[in-house]
Every structure is written in structure tokens, then in C-alpha cells.
Amino acid sequence: xxxxxxxxxxxxxxxxxxxxxxxxxxxxxxxxxxxxxxxxxxxxxxxxxxxxxxxxxxxxxxxxxxxxxxxxxxxxxxxxxxxxxxxxxxxxxxxxxxxxxxxxxxxxxxxxxxxxxxxxxxxxxxxxxxxxxxxxxxxx
Numbered sequence: 001x002x003x004x005x006x007x008x009x010x011x012x013x014x015x016x017x018x019x020x021x022x023x024x025x026x027x028x029x030x031x032x033x034x035x036x037x038x039x040x041x042x043x044x045x046x047x048x049x050x051x052x053x054x055x056x057x058x059x060x061x062x063x064x065x066x067x068x069x070x071x072x073x074x075x076x077x078x079x080x081x082x083x084x085x086x087x088x089x090x091x092x093x094x095x096x097x098x099x100x101x102x103x104x105x106x107x108x109x110x111x112x113x114x115x116x117x118x119x120x121x122x123x124x125x126x127x128x129x130x131x132x133x134x135x136x137x138x139x140x
Contacts, residue, residue, distance in 0.1 A: 076102050078110070086118045 010016050024033075035042075050058035078096055080089045090111055097107035 073103055073106055076106060078102060086114055086121070090114050 023029075046057050046061060050061055076096075078093070078101070080092050084092075093102065093107050093110045093114070096102035097104055102110075
């Protein structure tokens, strides 16, 4: 039994609405437009409630005006052994954390970076070994 698909009105790649949706016609835009006139009253009521001791109103206002401060760790210079093994570099990071010269979060990030570098180095070494094997076993 064969059922053929009826050809549609639009060809593949052709849009049924080439101009797209009209700006301002979405649900969110309609909602904003419907309450736009009431916003000054809402804000005034919210401020009055916050001044009257409503902690939730005060929190809402303050969170919108002053966003939360994100913690920032200070940069710290660290002497890693040049040309040393990745293991030696990892031990140097752990030592710096143990001595308090480096924040534990920074130490964890550095160890993760060293681990990523180890994987990249391993892939490079394997690629070189495969290339050598293929060159040695290549048929003339």
C-alpha cells in the first residue's frame, strides 16, 4: 500500500511568514503594556511597605537596585617548577595550599588545569608514537 504525500503550499526552505512575527505581539509584551500605567503606583506601594517594615518589600527593592556582590579571589603568584613534571607542578600547588600561600579554591582550579594539560600532553605523545609507527611500517 503506497500513500503519497500531498504537496504542501510551501516549498522546502520557503517560509510561510517571511516577515516574521510583528514586534510587540508576544504575550510578555502584552502583559507589560497592560500594567505599564500602574507601575508608578505599584512602586510607590512597594516603597511604602518597605518603609513600614515589610522585610520582603525591602529585600525585593534592594535586590533589584543593588545586585549581590560576587566573591572575587585575589590573584596569587605561584612558582611552579619550570620544565618539571606535571606531578612536580601538582605537588607545588598542594604545598602552596598547605602553607596558606594559595586559597584552596584556586589550588583546586590549578590542579584541574594541570590534569587537563596532562590529558592534552598524553594525546600529543600518542599521536607522535602513532605517526612514528606508521612511518616505520609504511609500504614503499
